[in-house]
Amino acid sequence: MKSRNASDMKLALDRAQTILRSRAEFRPQGEWLRKPMEAEGGCGVTGFACTIPVGGKHIYEPSIQMRNRGNGKGGGIAACGLVAEDLGVTPQILKEDYILQIALLDPEARGEVERKYIEPFFDIDQGGIIPTVADYRDVPLLEVRPPDVARYFVRPKARQLEFFAAEKGLSGLSQLDLEEEFVVQNSLRLNTDFYASLGEKRAFVMSHAKNLIILKIVGYAEAAVQYYQLSDTRAHVWIAHQRFPTKGRVWHPGGAHPFIGMNEALVHNGDFANYHSVCEYLAQRNIFPQFLTDTEAAILLFDLWNRVYKYPLEYIIEALAPTTEFDFDQLAADKQQIYRQIQAMHMHGSPDGPWFFIIARSLVEKGEFQLIGITDTAMLRPQVFALQEGEVSIGLICSEKQAIDATLESLVSEDKRFTPIADKYWNARGGSHTDGGSFIFTVSPTGIATNGDAGKYAMTIVDKFGNPVQISKEQVHCDLSSPFNLPADGRKEAALIEQSVQEREPRLLYDHLKKEMAGLDYNRLRWFSGQIVEQMKLKAPGVGIEALTLLLDHHYPVGRKKRSSILTILRSALEEIFTAQPLFDESGDGTYRRITWESRDRLRTPAGAEKTLLINACGFSPEGADCDATLAVKAYQMGWKHLVHYNSRGTRFHAAGFGPKTDGLRVDCYDNAGDYLASGMDGLEAYMHGNAQDQLGQITKRGKMVIYGDVGQTFLYGAKGGECYVMGNAAGRPMINAVGRPRVIINGTALDFLAESFMAGNPHEGGGFAIVNGMRYNEEGNLIPLDSPYPGSNLLSLASGGAIFVRDPFKKLVDEQLNGGVYRRLTKSDWKLILPYLRENERLFDIRIERDLLTVDNVVRLPGEVYRKVIPTKDAELETDMEGLDECYA
Amino acid sequence: MSTTTNNKSELSATADEFLDKPEYAQVTRDVRPTVPRYRNELGKYRVHRASTCKQCGRCVEVCGYGVHTRPTGYKLLIRPFDYRCIGPDCEKSDTCCLKTCPENALSLTINPAFETIGDFRWTPELIASTWRMAETGHAPGPGQECEFGASGGGFDRICLKFPDSPPATLRPEEISTEVLLNRRNDSRQRLKIDVPWYGGGMSFGSTSINTILSRARTARAWNTLTCTGEGGYVDRLIPYADHVITQVATGLFGIREETIQRAPVVEFKYAQGAKPGLGGHLLGDKNTPPVAAMREAVVGVPLFSPFPFHSVYSIEDHKKHIDWIAHVNPRALISAKVSTPADVDMVAVGSYYAGVHIVHLDGSYGGTGAAPNIAKKNIAMPIEYGISRVHRFLVAEGIRDAVTVIASGGLRSPYDIAKAIALGADGVVIGTAEVVALGCIRCSNCESGCGCPRGITTTAAGYCDRISIDWGTQRLINLYSAWREVLVDILYRLGVESVAALRGRTDLLYHLDYEPEDGA
Secondary structure, rough: OOOHHHHHHHHHHHHHHHHHHHOHHHHHOOOOOOOOOEEEOOEEEEEEEEEEEEEEEHHHHHHHOOHHHHHOOOOEEEEEEOOHHHOOOHHHHHHEEEEEEEEEEEOOHHHHHHHHHHOOOOEEEEEEEEOOOOOOHHHOOOOOOOOEEEEEEEEEEEHHHHHHHHHHHHOOOOOOOOHHHHHHHHHHHHHHHHOOOOOOOEEEEOOOEEEEEEEEEEEOHHHHHHOOOOOOOEEEEEEEEOOOOOOOOOOOOOOOOOOEOOOOOEEEEEEEOHHHHHHHHHHHOOOOOOOHHHHHHOOOOHHHHHHHOOOHHHHHHHHHHOHHHHHHHHHOHHHHHHHHHHHHHHHHOOOOEEEEEEEEEEOOOEEEEEEEEEOOOOOOOOOOEEEEEEOEEEEEOOOOHHHHHHHHHHOOOOOOOOOOOOHHHHOOOOOOOOOOOOEEEEEEOOOOOOOOOHHHEEEEEOOOOOEEEEOOOOOOOOOOOOOOOOOOOOOOHHHHHHHHHHHHHHHHHHHHHHHHHHOOHHHHHHHHHHHHHHHHHOOHHHHHHOOOOOOOOOOOOOOOOHHHHHHHHHHHHHHHHHHHOOOOOOOOOOOOEHHHOHHHHHOOOOOOOOOOEEEEEOEOOOOOOOOOHHHHHHHHHHHEEEEEEEEEEEOOOOOOOOOOOOOOOOEEEEEOOOOOOOOOOOOOOEEOOOOOOOOOOOOOOEEEEEOOOOOOOOOOOOOOEEEEOOOEEEEOOOOOEEEEOOEEEOOOEEEEOOOOOOOOOHHHHOOEEEEEEEEOOOOOOOOOOOOOOOOOEEEEEOOOOEEEEEEOOOOOOOOOOOOOOEEEEEEEEOHHHHHHHHHHHHHHHHOOOHHHHOOEEEEEOOOHHEEEEEEEEEHHHOOOOOOOOOOOOO | OOOOOOOOHHHHHHHHHHHHHHHHHHOOOOOOOOOOOOOOOOOOOOEEOOOOOOOOOOOHHOOOOOOOOOOOOOOOOOOHHHOOHHHHHEEEEEOHHHHHOOOOOOOEEEEHHHHEEEEEEEOOOHHHHHHHHHHOOOOOOOOOOOOOOOOOOHHEEEEOOOOOOOOOOHHHHHOOOOOOOOOOOOOOOOOOOOOOOOEEOEEOOEEEEEHHHHHHHHHHHHHOEEOOOOOOOHHHHHHHHHHEEEEEEEOOOOOHHHHHHHOOOEEEEOOOOOOOOOOEEHHHHHHOOOHHHHOOOOOOOOEEOOOOOOOOOOHHHHHHHHHHHHHHHOOOOOEEEEEOOOHHHHHHHHHHHHHOOOOEEEOOOOOOOOOOHHHHOOOOHHHHHHHHHHHHHHHOOOOHHOOOEEOOOOOOOHHHHHHHHHOOOOOEEHHHHHHOOOOOOOOOOOOOOEEOOOOOOEOEEEEEEEEOHHHHHHHHHHHHHHHHHHHHHHHHHHHEEHHHHHHHOOOEEOOOOOOOOOOO
16 A cells, blocks of 8 residues: 555545445435344355366265254355356356346246346347256255246447446446446346335346356255256355245245355355444445345445455455454554554444355456455354365365365265365464464466366465465375285284284384384375274274274374375274174174164164274264264163264264263264264263364363364353363363363464353362463474464453463463463462373373473473463462472473 | 251252252142231331220221231230231221221321332332232232332233123133143153243342242242253252253353253243343352352352353354253253344244244343343333234244243233233243242342342342241242232133133233223
């Protein structure tokens, strides 16, 4: 902005004003009556961007995973970066034409719509009703017939454009800007005439973008793919939305997501607390929502800031999710200046969350396609980002992790260049100075595109500030489609497996592989894990399962291999051992029994040596009587004391519902165990082998929870006690409103609001505390400290009890991050208190106290030099033990 | 009796350990006159006996209200129980003590203290009639106002339209007051309560253990429910578990799997009508050691519950939340307690689709003194609008008979209940009325200091023992009995054969602001 001179600014301002003024005709007559927002709950959102165009069937699986976030009364998809031949047009038409898609709620309206809003204004290169399944009732779960959709590839008529420019005073606009405004206003008029005005709703514009289409229905999103036969229609970017409208009878999909801006489609999870304020803001700019949902308001804001005000994406994101408090203080001075202006100007239009947006966007001029995820400053909606790079690259954004994995699995089944596990999963921190709460995946053409869309594409990933998200280019994926060979000499490994079986010692294999992994090639690893399966699945399945689990759980140097590929290999080996265990009607006298959805009725009490029940969660419902967690409760009541859930795809409530005093029960979860894991546990032990989801350990009372990965939102909300060990990070609001004596180690960090309203008494008298180590594993598998042990603005806010111990050797945490707390030196008794937990942490995760935690810049420090304590201000007044730690060692 | 609350072993004991104690003896619905705890209960009138009295006992003979008594074997009359006096109306009858006193020793004045109790909604008259019902177990006598307060709005402006004569076929003893709570047609229990009301959530901490137990015992006697409130489940309630709703509120205080598992109904408190937009709060002084022990918090620290649930920011979170509780307790019905915002109809229908059995609309007239005025008086819509709006919306959606709608917030009497049901509720939740029956004078200082001088909304030693469990229970049983009597009479006079048949009968109502009172 500095480089712009005053006259440039004025020009830009005039330009924006002219466009907004040109929309005066859309202002309703008389006093503008604010219509209430159509009530809508939250939803499930998912999307991905890929360097190769892939079929719509791949948005199908993740949509099913999100199904229980909707109620089948609204679903939709958008596809961006399409393939010309799939649409039956030439690449040139796809590149140059606007794709006007009109939902004909009344099929009879077609002729009228064409006569009034299409034929007079556009040259039509192709048009017609898009194909559908003959009878909508053939599509499962579809209860309302989706509208016919007419699709036209159009270019505005030159003469009409001239006329439009003259009439609206828009001659100053560039050709593209003029065309776009023309298209938008034409759609607005069409919608006003056929949809938004009082009376019968007959037709509306679903989308009008270049190289992007939207389809929405009354039903689940995946039904849109089926009904409109998009399974094999390819696109670079797909997004989908499951809606949960609370109004009972919905007969048309006007309110369903995605909503169209100009060349972008937006889906949204959450709702705006200030819908009216946003609408007022828009009305001041001659913008009037027609579909009465906050999602529409969101895309109208985006389009306004993007196309009218010409803001760069960073500023649009700032206007949507302002940077506040401590995060604002961390910004550079020039950025603060700009952001302050943006906030002052647009605060009334800034949607007050909770919300999470996913946007698919076609960048017409550059021929690029984008997938954008933005979370609000309060971070109250679930969100996961993921990335896989390789011969083909894919970026994914979703409400729940299992939808990401379901997408990948769906892609793997068709194209072995994908792997079922992403290279990286992460969360965004809304309105933050670190990533700005947003990540942008851009698919750009590289080299010379031979014709249109047949070129090669590359993907870049940046956050709000343009900082790239990088993963190692050194590491390569394993080509799992090719067979592996017998290695020249495998005697040593064979002997090791033999020894493990003899001694029943999984650690022999684990220690060996951990040490050797960096130098091992994929071929040898695949052979080795195959050998483990062969030698152990019948003779010593327990040893095999534990060895593979240890390898799945832990981090270690991996050399030039990708960790995601290693995990894929190990996980499929584990699956083979699981599958080799007998079902209830099969013969076998081992300690394992297996149960599946099909054989669930055969559950019985454990007999003989049987100890462990393996529950294949595939096919079970996410909740209710048909949930695998419900089966687990039944099994426990029958006497099973060790339950293993695997192949979970977001099924919920694992390790919950067993009632009080469950000492001696152990629950292991693999893959994507869903929300509320280990909630209410009282004595049991729960192990999550991988990343966990939201609402873990609510009201937990006693017992032990171990997470070999990250945890989601509101971890341990209202907890009363229990020991919890998290290898990675927690998302927003961990331990909020916790009381009693929960004792928690988070080896990574938390997004924000850690231990808000913590009421856990005095840790030295049996109260609770959290230890935050602020570490992470890099791609090489080494443990390194994070830039800041805690990036958030609220640490132990409004707390009345408990304490937080933070590993912060460089004193990076500042007073501004506290609200009712104070920093204190670590005392000798503090160290004595937390040491046993750090020791258990060391045992579980191999995060060593001396080597990893107390070593700072290669020097082993005293605990008091490394850890700081945060306590409520009130407690600080009562403090007596101010003794230093000078002679204290681990 | 030893009913102290800070006894640690009692708080952590199991059900069996309680059952042999006298307080857990089976309670019946039988009405037993239960006099006030105070010798000189506040009443509207003051009856003064001058020194000219000759102790002839004539007044004892004529008074039908028990104002004058001479205990057996005593020579002297005792001070008049003037709170029982019906006032000047009595002078029209032959049984008036003033007229019959040969010495003219008796005089009647208005008690100036009476006007100082209560407020516009709970007028002194309504408080006194509630006390009378709790004492006698029957409809209050003549001259006792038990329908209207003086709020100038709400149920005070809505009247029942009684036909000239009830249908001849209707017999009062056949009138049903049952309410079915589960209408979802699922595998969960088809719970019915015998009267169209149950007790609302009042936590241990905000009220005393004796209050809580009195309410629970009454709920069992009358086959209805009471609610834990948000402070957790007091162990001493376990013997009444089939009649105790476990409330899950935003602070999640004291919620454990076992407390969810033993409940017939689990209630999510999303909002309170008395303070929409605010979570519950318990000020530091009331966070006494036993309260802190149950909530596992720090003694003396104010306990605020967040608003809203940090894990529920949308309808699918709401559904997930319900699914969780339903998973933990596969038997329980689920209730969602919400306030009455402008889009309360959407909230109700959304809750239904998310899986609740009971939509509990909490209006803004209720709440004890702890609810801040700014919230109480400025947010959300009046309950009578909310009920009708939700009822009509659910009917239009075609799901009215698949969900139970319960209204609460300032329902003071059987008349209010009948009005709420005629507006479209299936039943109601009460709270303050029970507290009044236990002697509350609506001083509205529930939250301050260590709490209630009358020993109701307090857990402080020396205060909470002012109510014994037996006394409290009987007062409430009497109140319930009187209420049912009045309600049956209302239904009889309306010509409606059951509470269920009254639902949505707005034709039986009129509003004083809009319709002139006709011949009803």
